[in-house]
Every structure is written in structure tokens, then in C-alpha cells.
Amino acid sequence: MKGSMPYARLTRVLWSVLAGAWGAWVGFQGLFSQLPHLNADSAAPLFVWMTFGLFGLIGLFVGALLGGLTGRCADWLLRRLGAGNGAALVVASLLTGLVVWQVTGFVQHRYPGLRAPTLTQDARAVTPQTGPSDATPRQDPCKASPPTDARDRAAWDLECR
Numbered sequence: 001m002k003g004s005m006p007y008a009r010l011t012r013v014l015w016s017v018l019a020g021a022w023g024a025w026v027g028f029q030g031l032f033s034q035l036p037h038l039n040a041d042s043a044a045p046l047f048v049w050m051t052f053g054l055f056g057l058i059g060l061f062v063g064a065l066l067g068g069l070t071g072r073c074a075d076w077l078l079r080r081l082g083a084g085n086g087a088a089l090v091v092a093s094l095l096t097g098l099v100v101w102q103v104t105g106f107v108q109h110r111y112p113g114l115r116a117p118t119l120t121q122d123a124r125a126v127t128p129q130t131g132p133s134d135a136t137p138r139q140d141p142c143k144a145s146p147p148t149d150a151r152d153r154a155a156w157d158l159e160c161r
Contacts, residue, residue: 011089015071016064019100023063026104027055066103071096 074095078088142160147153 005085008085008089011093012071012075015093015096016068019067019070019096020060020064022100022104023059023061023066024056025059026063026107027057027059028052063100067096067100070099 071092074092075088078091079085083091141156146156146160
């Protein structure tokens with residue numbers, strides 16, 4: 001690696017940096033997208049943001065380690081097998097991206113809380129239904145004739161008169 005070009009050194013550094021950034025985003029985004037509105041008067045926001053930071057740091061370190069190791073091992077192996085420096089860097093970069101992408105899918109499948117929910121419809125467009133869902137409108141009890149029973153008649157008088 002003594003006589004390697006500057007772009008090769010930059011590429012080798014970018015394997016760790018980009019994979020670490022991706023890992024930090026995977027650790028951070030799943031929790032952030034599920035964050036309810038927190039009461040600013042309590043200690044809950046501090047606890048939640050510390051949790052975000054912890055998962056983000058874990059993702060950063062694991063992603064950087066995984067990206068750096070995968071890229072360097074693939075680059076070393078390809079150069080030992082006789083591939084040129086440029087070809088080894090391209091294939092190692094593609095392999096690093098593929099490995100980080102697959103590990104992301106595995107982690108999100110294993111820990112579904114880190115998966116950001118996908119919205120199928122706008123939350124503001126959904127309005128809760130307040131009344132019954134039947135299609136026939138309710139009949140007004142006051143338009144009907146008064147009941148003959150004394151107790152029912154008293155209730156009808158209180159409601160309709």
C-alpha cells in the first residue's frame with residue numbers, strides 16, 4: 001500500500017465512514033420516526049435523546065467496523081488473486097455496500113423496533129368516525145307519538161318538550 005494512489009486511500013477511508021454513517025442512521029431513524037410528542041416539563045425527552053444517541057453510536061461503530069473490515073478484506077483478497085488496484089477497489093466497494101445493506105435488513109428484521117414505519121396514508125386525512133356507521137339516519141323520537149306507559153311518557157316529556 002506504499003505506492004497507492006490518493007483516491008485509493010480515500011476510498012479505503014470512505015468504506016468505514018459511509019458504512020458507519022449508514023449504521024448510525026439505521027440505529028437512530030427507527031426510534032426517531034416513532035417518537036410521540038413528549039412533555040417538555042419531564043425528564044422523558046432527555047432519556048429518549050440519550051437512547052437515540054446510544055443506538056446511533058452503536059450503529060456508527062458497528063457500521064464503521066463492518067464496512068472497513070469488509071472493504072479491506074475484499075480489496076486484499078482481490079489484489080492477491082491478481083486483480084488490478086482499480087478493479088479491486090471497485091469490486092470491494094460494491095461488496096462493502098452489499099454487505100452493509102444486507103446486515104441492515106437483517107438487523108431491522110431481527111429488531112423490528114428499529115424499522116421505521118411506512119405510512120400508507122396521510123395521518124391528517126384520516127378522521128375518526130363519531131357516530132354509528134350504519135347508512136340509515138336515526139329517527140327523531142320526538143316526532144313519533146308519545147308512549148302510553150307513565151314512566152316512558154315522563155322520559156319522553158323531559159326530552160321532547
